[in-house]
Amino acid sequence: xxxxxxxxxxxENKIILNDFSLKIKPGEIHAVMGKNxxxxxxxxxxxxxxxxxxxNSGKIKFNGSLINDLEINERALLGIFLAFQYxxxxxxxxxxxxxxxxxxxxxxxxxKDEIDSFDFLKLIxxxxxxxxxxDEFIHRSVNEGFSGGEKKKNEVLQMLLLEPKxxxxxxxxxxxxxxALKIVSSGVNELRDSERSFLIITHYKRLLELIKxxxxxxxxxxxxxxxxxxxxxxxLDKKGFDWI
Amino acid sequence: MxxxxxxxxxxxxxxTHEAEIEEKLHSMGIPILSGHHIIFDKEKLIxxxxxxxxxxxxxDSNNDVLRIAAHKNIExxxxxxxxxxxxDSYLLPxxxxxxxxxxxxxxxxxxxDKDNGIEISINKNIEFLLSSNSxxxxxxxxxLNKNSNIQKNLTCNVADNATYEYSSIQRLLSxxxxxxxxxxxxxxxxxxFAEAVQLDQKANFSHTLKISHHASSTxxxxxxxxxxxxxxxxKFHGTIFAEKNIYNIEAxxxxxNLLLSDDAxxxxxxxxxxxxxxxxxxxxxxxxxxxxxxxxxLMARGIEKKLAINMIIEGLLNDIxxxxxxxxxRSLLN
Numbered sequence: 001x002x003x004x005x006x007x008x009x010x011x012e013n014k015i016i017l018n019d020f021s022l023k024i025k026p027g028e029i030h031a032v033m034g035k036n037x038x039x040x041x042x043x044x045x046x047x048x049x050x051x052x053x054x055x056n057s058g059k060i061k062f063n064g065s066l067i068n069d070l071e072i073n074e075r076a077l078l079g080i081f082l083a084f085q086y087x088x089x090x091x092x093x094x095x096x097x098x099x100x101x102x103x104x105x106x107x108x109x110x111x112k113d114e115i116d117s118f119d120f121l122k123l124i125x126x127x128x129x130x131x132x133x134x135d136e137f138i139h140r141s142v143n144e145g146f147s148g149g150e151k152k153k154n155e156v157l158q159m160l161l162l163e164p165k166x167x168x169x170x171x172x173x174x175x176x177x178x179x180a181l182k183i184v185s186s187g188v189n190e191l192r193d194s195e196r197s198f199l200i201i202t203h204y205k206r207l208l209e210l211i212k213x214x215x216x217x218x219x220x221x222x223x224x225x226x227x228x229x230x231x232x233x234x235x236l237d238k239k240g241f242d243w244i
Numbered sequence: 245m246x247x248x249x250x251x252x253x254x255x256x257x258x259x260t261h262e263a264e265i266e267e268k269l270h271s272m273g274i275p276i277l278s279g280h281h282i283i284f285d286k287e288k289l290i291x292x293x294x295x296x297x298x299x300x301x302x303x304d305s306n307n308d309v310l311r312i313a314a315h316k317n318i319e320x321x322x323x324x325x326x327x328x329x330x331x332d333s334y335l336l337p338x339x340x341x342x343x344x345x346x347x348x349x350x351x352x353x354x355x356x357d358k359d360n361g362i363e364i365s366i367n368k369n370i371e372f373l374l375s376s377n378s379x380x381x382x383x384x385x386x387x388l389n390k391n392s393n394i395q396k397n398l399t400c401n402v403a404d405n406a407t408y409e410y411s412s413i414q415r416l417l418s419x420x421x422x423x424x425x426x427x428x429x430x431x432x433x434x435x436x437f438a439e440a441v442q443l444d445q446k447a448n449f450s451h452t453l454k455i456s457h458h459a460s461s462t463x464x465x466x467x468x469x470x471x472x473x474x475x476x477x478x479k480f481h482g483t484i485f486a487e488k489n490i491y492n493i494e495a496x497x498x499x500x501n502l503l504l505s506d507d508a509x510x511x512x513x514x515x516x517x518x519x520x521x522x523x524x525x526x527x528x529x530x531x532x533x534x535x536x537x538x539x540x541x542l543m544a545r546g547i548e549k550k551l552a553i554n555m556i557i558e559g560l561l562n563d564i565x566x567x568x569x570x571x572x573x574r575s576l577l578n
Contacts (some may be wrong), residue, residue, distance in 0.1 A: 050540050076546035088541035092563030093555050101555065102545035109546070141563070158545065 001026050001197045002047070002166055007058035009046045009222075016042040016053070018222040024166070027194040031208055031233060032201045034219035035241050040201045041085055043219070044170045047199075048082045049075045062166070077109040079165030083155035083172045085201075090142040095154065098142050099124060099161055106162055127160045130190070132183050148175030156187045167191065168199045173207035185210035205233040218244055257289035257303055265292055274356065281324045282312075284336055303337065310337045314347040314378075324352040338369040343378035343406075355386040355394065364388075368396040374406040376430065384412035390445055392418035404430025404459070411565050412439040414449075422451040428462040438467040440561040443476035443508070450479040457486040457493050460522075466497040469564045471557055472508035479511045484527065488519040497527040502534065502560055504553075 002024040009017040046053045049072040104114040216232040217224045265281045280292040300313040426435050455464045470478045484495040501510045514527040542552035
């Protein structure tokens with residue numbers, strides 16, 4: 001599904017990712033761990049196509065096609081979704097408007113009719129109930145005045161709505177209490193199937209206890225320095241990163 | 245030798261059924277608003293006949309003043325003042341709206357013109373007098389084409405425990421100059437002033453607003469968002485004035501402005517004139533281009549760039565008037 005080959009990424013002329021390679025097959029869950037500043041979030045931003053992150057060399061392929069030059073929305077419509085580490089506040093734009101616009105963009109790209117308000121509200125209500133989100137939530141401005149946990153829930157709500165092919169979760173567990181973590185992880189687990197892949201960026205193994213990864217990668221200085229199975233997360237939890 | 249008296253354009257007046265008024269508005273593509281209507285239509289003043297039992301309305305043609313008085317203890321009245329079919333030099337009578345104690349009035353002021361190429365010059369003068377414990381919500385909606393030139397003076401005197409709320413949305417291609425003076429004269433008087441303006445083409449907009457605290461325990465809040473596109477220019481002078489020997493004042497002012505083109509310009513002046521020490525006060529102003537992080541976030545959900553930019557613009561307009569459900573206002577926003 002996702003193939004990254006020898007990727008070199010910079011921000012304002014500073015190299016963030018260097019000689020980075022990773023393959024994710026359909027249905028796989030990959031976790032990426034590493035110290036602060038190792039390049040984990042930059043990897044997520046480079047995959048989704050944030051224009052602040054310049055690709056100096058290397059390739060990002062999605063389902064066999066090179067996506068290096070695609071705009072951020074074009075990559076999203078292919079099925080790449082990022083649950084942001086720091087979801088952005090957009091005053092005055094209500095959540096319903098964002099969610100419906102995003103869903104309609106997806107439906108349009110698939111050659112389908114846009115969803116009408118009534119059907120949309122029915123659909124979103126079901127998903128909100130799953131995420132234990134109150135009704136007033138979607139009528140508020142996007143992420144404005146949300147607690148850290150509410151912002152993360154909102155990201156997962158968007159993911160459930162859009163049913164992407166590749167879900168990237170950038171520290172979705174940070175800022176969540178134990179109960180919220182369970183709700184978020186059950187939302188993620190609900191999306192798991194043999195065709196959908198996940199890239200989970202985290203510092204802690206607690207999320208990986210609820211969403212079992214197939215592979216765990218450690219990033220340092222912009223490239224992968226170790227790969228293992230789920231037990232690597234346990235080891236990192238006990239020993240930290242310095243022993244690698 | 246004094247200057248010649250300038251008479252308003254209004255030459256006649258009539259009372260009309262609600263249905264007739266609504267048909268007229270509907271024919272102009274104006275959504276039907278709840279409430280009662282007063283219309284300046286070319287040279288005619290048209291008044292919804294139902295208003296006669298609820299308000300004192302007096303058009304004094306000698307002094308060129310339209311006086312509207314709300315009696316004590318009336319229920320909330322929605323009063324819509326339209327200026328339509330504007331033409332040439334359009335001078336409205338001065339409108340004085342007086343609210344008796346305990347009254348509550350929602351006053352919608354709407355200026356619409358058609359893009360028919362006729363040059364229009366509009367002169368407006370509106371004054372509110374709020375008695376104790378009264379409340380006015382003043383909504384101003386303006387959508388004017390490039391040949392319009394509007395000059396408006398707004399004055400509001402607010403007595404003790406009274407509240408004046410102003411919500412405005414303006415989409416302009418025109419030249420507009422507004423001078424507003426809000427005086428909080430009695431204890432516990434409040435003013436919430438919110439205005440969102442979008443300018444296109446060569447529109448030129450200027451608003452000088454002064455909210456003056458003349459009594460203790462008065463509260464004011466100014467919010468002003470300006471969006472300038474193409475070669476338009478906008479200017480906002482917002483002043484908080486608080487005189488000495490008054491106490492427990494709260495005053496906030498925030499102006500958020502968005503430039504959509506390199507040729508557009510916005511000047512924002514958040515000004516404080518504070519002569520008391522007993523005040524909690526904030527003021528701030530920002531001018532910038534589209535926030536790239538917001539744009540990336542929306543596009544990361546598959547939304548195309550043009551729509552994402554429009555959503556951010558609408559957001560800036562909506563942000564200032566989040567509680568508005570006004571139909572016409574919504575239709576202008578969208």
